[in-house]
Amino acid sequence: MAAEIICVGTELLLGDILNTNAQYLAQQLADLGIPHYYQTVVGDNPERLKQVIAIASDRSQILIFTGGLGPTPDDLTTETIADFFGSPLEEKPEIIADITQKYARRGREMTPSNRKQALIPQGADILPNRLGTAPGMIWQPRPNLTIFTFPGVPLEMRQMWQETVVPFLKSQGWGKEIIYSRHLRFWGIAESALAEKVYHLLNLPNPTVAPYASKGEVKLRVSAKAASAQEADRLIQPVEAEIRQIAGLNYFGADDDSLASVVGKLLIEKGETLSVAESCTGGGLGSMLTNIPGSSAYFMGGVISYDNQVKISLLGVSAEDLAQVGAVSDIVAKQMAVGVRDRLNTTWGLSITGIAGPGGGTETKPVGLVYIGLAGPNDLVQSFEHRFNSLQDRALIRHISACTAIDHLRRQLLSTN
Template identity: 75%
Template sequence: MAAEVICVGTELLLGDILNSNSQYLAKELAALGVPHFYQTVVGDNIDRVHQAIEIAANRSSILIFTGGLGPTPDDLTTESIASYFNTPLVEHPEVIADIQQKFAQSGRIMTPSNRKQALQPAGADVLPNPTGTAPGMIWQPRAGLTIFTFPGVPREMQRMWRDTAVPFLKTQGYGQNTIYSRSLRFFGIPEAALAEKVNHLFNSANPTVAPYAGKGEVRLRISARAANEAEANALIEPIAQEIKQIAGVHYYGDDEDTLASVVGGLLKAKGQTLSVAESCTGGGLGQMLTDIPGSSEYFMGGVISYAN
């Protein structure tokens, strides 16, 4: 019962728009405990959307579409989905009335092209859009497959997801188990070297362990599926302790910790203070330290002496 996110829009493929919808939905699916293994971006083309559906519908049971619900000719998501499943489109008068009301509230008249947004495949339920003119749908075109569609505008999509999609998914049994994660942070060791040391943990199913390289550091994310945070922590903690023992001094913190915040915490705990003298870093070290709230308790200041 895995979900797949399919974002429709040539502008995404051209890099004109940042695809923040995928990131948002990925986090939301994780919070609901919905398995999520694939994401697809496809341009505004019926044949290519059909190809995306063909692939996704054979490996995922929930397809979540964003984008392509507008009134213009290149907004093809709804008709692409309907034609793939050989289902006629039907007009919803209540949607037309809602669009007309929203136009009237802004002192405008609905254009004929907006009627397109009232079309949904026969049998689909309208997924209301409280803030825009592009409603989505919730549709089960065949047994074991559920389709959601959302507009590409992030704030509209997010509102519709929270108000309608999440409650629907919970009625289907999702949300009982949630994915919880903890990130362990490491410094002074390459990603490959750390991965080799903990390689035996990568085959763990629950919790899972995955490495990520960042700017000047490496992270290992431990993720557990459980009914609540306490149960998840009970699964995560033994793995975290094993990793810390293996990594030794290279481990420095968890989650939102930074090197500067950890150093600051150690200084406060020991009642010590720190001053810095910088040259080529041009004050960068002092800035890192003073970015931490409460750093005035232990940071006394610094000097910058710079010359070629």
């Protein structure tokens, strides 16, 4: 028994998009312990798609299709599968009703081309799509062959997979010996430095420990193969504890934790509040903090002081200091933090001022120079200088600046426990 992934879309063959769906599904199959030996990409072409179905249905028992479920004429995955297995399509009134309702809620009318999305082969079950209009299907066209179809939109595909397909596969007996992973997350330490500290753990057989890094964050994936989550947890727990002890404050959370969610929990525990003053991140820090549901309990708001005049008028930054040392300086970072803390009447004020590039850098203040200001209770006022010069990528400098600002607050919150 093995599963095979078939991604349909000329945009993949042209290299217009990266095939993140294949990676996601591959991880999911591995987690469920379902063998998976082949992935195929084919364009929106019925003849070639049929050839792929012929090959795949001959060697695999679970076929997972993504893409080609949309309303346009080049979306032909469903009809080609039905055609291959010689099954007529039938219109499902519940799909029509669902699409009509979704359009109505957006104040639009369903178009005739959407009708196509309500056609699935006789005997197939609908795989509901809560987020989009294109449902998928679960179909057994013959014994020992199960077909799943998903839209190509990653968000929709993932939700459908989690909500319907995972329970279905588990009900079929999959996922008994599972691979259970904890992702431990770190900020403020390089991948190579962390790997060296935990070197003796990188060749364990079960659980395994593997390092990753992306956008300034380092992760260690600790994976255990076990018959139950409890057993996996028992294997992972001592290794996790050792890693956390080694990493100290550089460890900030696990799995779905983010710097913003961890800081949010700490603020709620302490009953404290936060405001932000942003220059080069232009709202990215506030956006990251408010990405957490329930952040209104501790995040009051902030000022995007992109222009110096706004730093003066809304934050009370000294015009003299701005003229003398410039906006990208520790003095201004501190004044911004204090200004927003006082004006928004919060426990903490967090500020960022820097040069995100690509232009605006000078010899003494190059692209990537960023100051973070932190104002807190008991007249605490700090600033931190960072040089992200080597990144040379505007979006990355902005992202890492926002993360680093939140990380400074996290360390401060933990140290004043």
